[in-house]
Amino acid sequence: MKGVVFTEFLEMVEQKFSADMVDDIIDAADLPSGGAYTAVGTYSHEEIVALVVALSKRTGAQIPDLLGTFGRYLFGRFAVTYPDLVDRSLGAFGFLAGIEDVIHAEVRKLYPDAQLPTFEVERHDEKELVLIYKSIRHFEDLAEGLIHGCLMHFGERVSVVRQTQGDGIDRAERFILTREG
Numbered sequence: 001m002k003g004v005v006f007t008e009f010l011e012m013v014e015q016k017f018s019a020d021m022v023d024d025i026i027d028a029a030d031l032p033s034g035g036a037y038t039a040v041g042t043y044s045h046e047e048i049v050a051l052v053v054a055l056s057k058r059t060g061a062q063i064p065d066l067l068g069t070f071g072r073y074l075f076g077r078f079a080v081t082y083p084d085l086v087d088r089s090l091g092a093f094g095f096l097a098g099i100e101d102v103i104h105a106e107v108r109k110l111y112p113d114a115q116l117p118t119f120e121v122e123r124h125d126e127k128e129l130v131l132i133y134k135s136i137r138h139f140e141d142l143a144e145g146l147i148h149g150c151l152m153h154f155g156e157r158v159s160v161v162r163q164t165q166g167d168g169i170d171r172a173e174r175f176i177l178t179r180e181g
C-alpha cells in the first residue's frame with residue numbers, strides 16, 4: 001500500500017480525534033515500519049488494517065464504519081491533491097466508470113508499484129452504474145467510502161447497494177448505484 005494512503009489516514013485520525021490518538025494507535029499496532037511513512041514509500045497493507053483495528057478498539061467505532069469514513073475523507077483529499085484527475089464535467093458516473101482505465105491507470109504511471117484493485121463496469125447508463133470490485137486485499141468498505149466521497153464531491157443524489165458474489169479467491173463485491181429522483 002502506498003505511503004500516501006497511510007499519511008492521509010493518520011492525518012484524518014489527528015483531525016477527527018487527536019494527535020495523541022495517532023501516537024496511541026501507532027504504538028498499539030506494533031508496525032514493522034514503526035509508523036514513519038513517506039508518501040512515496042510502500043508498506044504492507046496489513047499495517048493499515050492494524051491501525052484501523054487499534055483505532056476501533058480505542059474509539060468503540062466499528063471497523064467497516066471507520067474504513068467508510070476514511071474512504072470519504074480520502075476522496076476529498078484526492079480531489080484536492082489530484083485536481084486534474086477529478087474532472088467534474090464527467091459527472092460521478094462518468095468518473096467512476098473510468099476508475100480502472102483512467103484514474104488508477106494514471107496512478108500506476110505515477111507509482112508503478114501500486115497495488116490496485118480491479119473495477120469492472122457491468123452496466124452504465126443514465127440511471128444506473130454497476131461496478132464489480134475485486135482485490136485480494138478486500139478493501140470493500142474503503143471502496144464504498146470512496147464511492148460516497150465521490151458522489152458527495154460531485155453533489156449527486158445516488159443510492160449505493162452492495163452485493164457479495166462468489167467466495168474464496170473469486171469473491172467480489174458488486175456496487176449498484178442508482179440515481180435518485
Ligand code: HEM
Nearest residue numbers: 001002078082085107114115116117135137139143146147
Ligand atoms: C482521483 C481519484 C483516485 C486516486 C488518485 C486514487 C489513488 C489510489 C492510490 C494511490 C491507491 C493506493 C495504491 C497502493 O496502495 O499501492 C488506491 C487504492 C485504492 N483505490 Fe483508488 N484512487 C482514486 C479513486 C478511487 C475511487 C473513486 C475508488 C472507489 C470506487 C477507489 C478505490 C480504491 C481502493 C478500494 C483501493 C485500495 C486497494 C485495494 O482495494 O486493493 N479509488 N487508489
